[in-house]
Amino acid sequence: MNLKAEKAIIYVRVSDDKQRDNGSGLVSQAHRCKQYAASLGLEVEQVFSDDISGGGDPMRRPGMVAMLRFLKKQRKTAYAVVFDDLKRFARDTRAHLDLRDTLREIGVEVASPNYRFDESPEGEFVETMFAAQGQLERKQNRRQVIQKMTARIERGYWTMYAPVGYRYVKDKEGGGKILVRDEPDASIIAEALEGYASGRFQLMTDVIRFLQGHPEFSLTKNGKVHAQNVSSMLRRVMYAGMIERPEWGISRRKGKQEALISFETFLQIQERLDGNPLVTDRKNRDEDFPLRGFIVCGDCGSPLTSYWAKSRNGDRHPYYHCFNKCCSSRGKSIRRDLLEGDFENLVRTLEPDEMVFGIATQMFQDAWDQRSKQTGALQRAHEAELKAVEGSINQLLETITHVRSQTVMASFENRIEELENQKLLIAERIANLGHRRTAFDQSVRTALAFLRNPWKLWSFGSYEHKRLLLQLCFSKRVAYQRNTGLRTAELALPFKLLDTLRLSEKGDGGRGWIRTSVRSRGQIYSLLPLTTRPPVLPFPASGP
Numbered sequence: 001m002n003l004k005a006e007k008a009i010i011y012v013r014v015s016d017d018k019q020r021d022n023g024s025g026l027v028s029q030a031h032r033c034k035q036y037a038a039s040l041g042l043e044v045e046q047v048f049s050d051d052i053s054g055g056g057d058p059m060r061r062p063g064m065v066a067m068l069r070f071l072k073k074q075r076k077t078a079y080a081v082v083f084d085d086l087k088r089f090a091r092d093t094r095a096h097l098d099l100r101d102t103l104r105e106i107g108v109e110v111a112s113p114n115y116r117f118d119e120s121p122e123g124e125f126v127e128t129m130f131a132a133q134g135q136l137e138r139k140q141n142r143r144q145v146i147q148k149m150t151a152r153i154e155r156g157y158w159t160m161y162a163p164v165g166y167r168y169v170k171d172k173e174g175g176g177k178i179l180v181r182d183e184p185d186a187s188i189i190a191e192a193l194e195g196y197a198s199g200r201f202q203l204m205t206d207v208i209r210f211l212q213g214h215p216e217f218s219l220t221k222n223g224k225v226h227a228q229n230v231s232s233m234l235r236r237v238m239y240a241g242m243i244e245r246p247e248w249g250i251s252r253r254k255g256k257q258e259a260l261i262s263f264e265t266f267l268q269i270q271e272r273l274d275g276n277p278l279v280t281d282r283k284n285r286d287e288d289f290p291l292r293g294f295i296v297c298g299d300c301g302s303p304l305t306s307y308w309a310k311s312r313n314g315d316r317h318p319y320y321h322c323f324n325k326c327c328s329s330r331g332k333s334i335r336r337d338l339l340e341g342d343f344e345n346l347v348r349t350l351e352p353d354e355m356v357f358g359i360a361t362q363m364f365q366d367a368w369d370q371r372s373k374q375t376g377a378l379q380r381a382h383e384a385e386l387k388a389v390e391g392s393i394n395q396l397l398e399t400i401t402h403v404r405s406q407t408v409m410a411s412f413e414n415r416i417e418e419l420e421n422q423k424l425l426i427a428e429r430i431a432n433l434g435h436r437r438t439a440f441d442q443s444v445r446t447a448l449a450f451l452r453n454p455w456k457l458w459s460f461g462s463y464e465h466k467r468l469l470l471q472l473c474f475s476k477r478v479a480y481q482r483n484t485g486l487r488t489a490e491l492a493l494p495f496k497l498l499d500t501l502r503l504s505e506k507g508d509g510g511r512g513w514i515r516t517s518v519r520s521r522g523q524i525y526s527l528l529p530l531t532t533r534p535p536v537l538p539f540p541a542s543g544p
Helices: 017-022 025-039 062-073 093-105 121-154 185-198 204-212 227-235 263-274 336-349 354-373 375-400 406-433 440-452 454-460 463-473 493-500
Strands: 007-013 043-050 079-083 109-111 166-170 177-181 242-245 250-254 295-297 305-310 316-321 478-481 517-520 523-526
Touching (some): 007 025, 025 043, 025 079, 043 062, 062 079, 093 109, 121 242, 121 250, 185 204, 185 227, 185 263, 204 227, 204 463, 250 406, 263 406, 316 336, 336 454, 336 478, 354 493, 375 406
Parallel strands (some): 007 079, 079 109
Antiparallel strands (some): 166 177, 242 250
16 A cells, blocks of 8 residues: 555454453454554554444544544644454444544544555445445344343343342353342342331431441442442342343343342332332431431421521530421421420330230231231132233233324333233242241341330430331321420321220229220230230340
8 A cells, every 4th residue: 555654553442341351352453453554664653442342433432532632633743543454443334434534634544454445436435335334244243132132031031231239150050141149249238128118218318328338338439339329229120030121122020030129129119219208318417316307397397407506605505496488486496305305205105015015916926827827828819819910911902902092002001011010029929928937036026126115216226226216106297386395196007006005094993904805807805904914025125
């Protein structure tokens, strides 16, 4: 070739990390290009490389961008870009022509040991045909890869990057690779997801703080976890053992990977993400005011905020107050010790006496035992429900073929998606019926300890424990009237049950009798006087 260039720039590329690490593609291309540049009498000044494909767009490759930036700054020197093959240059017709025009504008020539460039009309036509052939091959390869990946995903195998908490290993049974738990990330994620579903972590920021408390977690960088990563983690159905790829037409189905949480837990997480939290989130968490955002103003219903007031002698005093501009109590402060003292007294009233708690424990035990004995009946009921759901799906699929309205069709599709999720949930419940249940005292020990004495968690627990108590004890926020104190609180279901078993001290000579009787799940529990010894509880009284 008759080139006017004085020096050569070499550009080499492979399509992915595997070709870069396991092969010698970059080194071989560079060696061949250097030999060709020497045959043209050109001195090689620099080598630029890429290890990504760019999807046909060369401007998405950092090495290509760096090379063009270098050439634009060195316009006074006549360069020729040498590359191994046209496919290494660009595999898109339009991108190839645009790149050639860019190099012409800055006065750079091109050369390749596998292709002779010709600026004549015939030469440009042949070059365009070669570029079009490269584009065709790239799109055909992409189609073949997607088809193979689609077939594997339909069989339940994930084919993309392993999400955090999983890693790939060779699958001895099905061939290829399969996702398995990657510890300790898997256990940390499972605890975070279960905690958010149960209300232990009411807000996404609570999940972030939990993860940041585990420096061994792979997404913790410089002591922080990005909120976007946590949001994606809460929405990822793969942690529930499912798999889907909607953009490839693959609906949600059971995957081959081990589930970190149940599908039912995943659906609970989605409901919580799409709902309104009982306690609002705050960027500036103040652990000195655990009731901030939960207690509302008795006059306007707005959540009380808090602040530290500074006296003339420099002492600081904590207060709650309403910040609503339209409220008559705006700016009128409430001492923290007064408000939190009233709330502590409220929490103390939630503690049941020994007799009431013993009866409640026995009710829970009976319900647990009855549930364990109903495995066969539950399985038949779930199977009947599953059959009914499948019938509804088939009916909707038959109906949707006759629908012409896009609005109605979208409504049908949403309903089918809901039924598919319900179908997966029922199938999971049927599969779990065969699993061996843990003992009653092992399963509910912590829960019963909390029901027995919630005040202990409030008094000695951390800030997170106190916020958790707000979710577990109350179904709504509690209002505080500045002059009269706390209004009647709406309790959560477990404490409502205990409230129905409370002692009545009227007309019993001060001994205290529990209300006549309670019926639960067909069982009648006799309610005895306080002189009767309460049932033995399945855990020691001095629990956490």
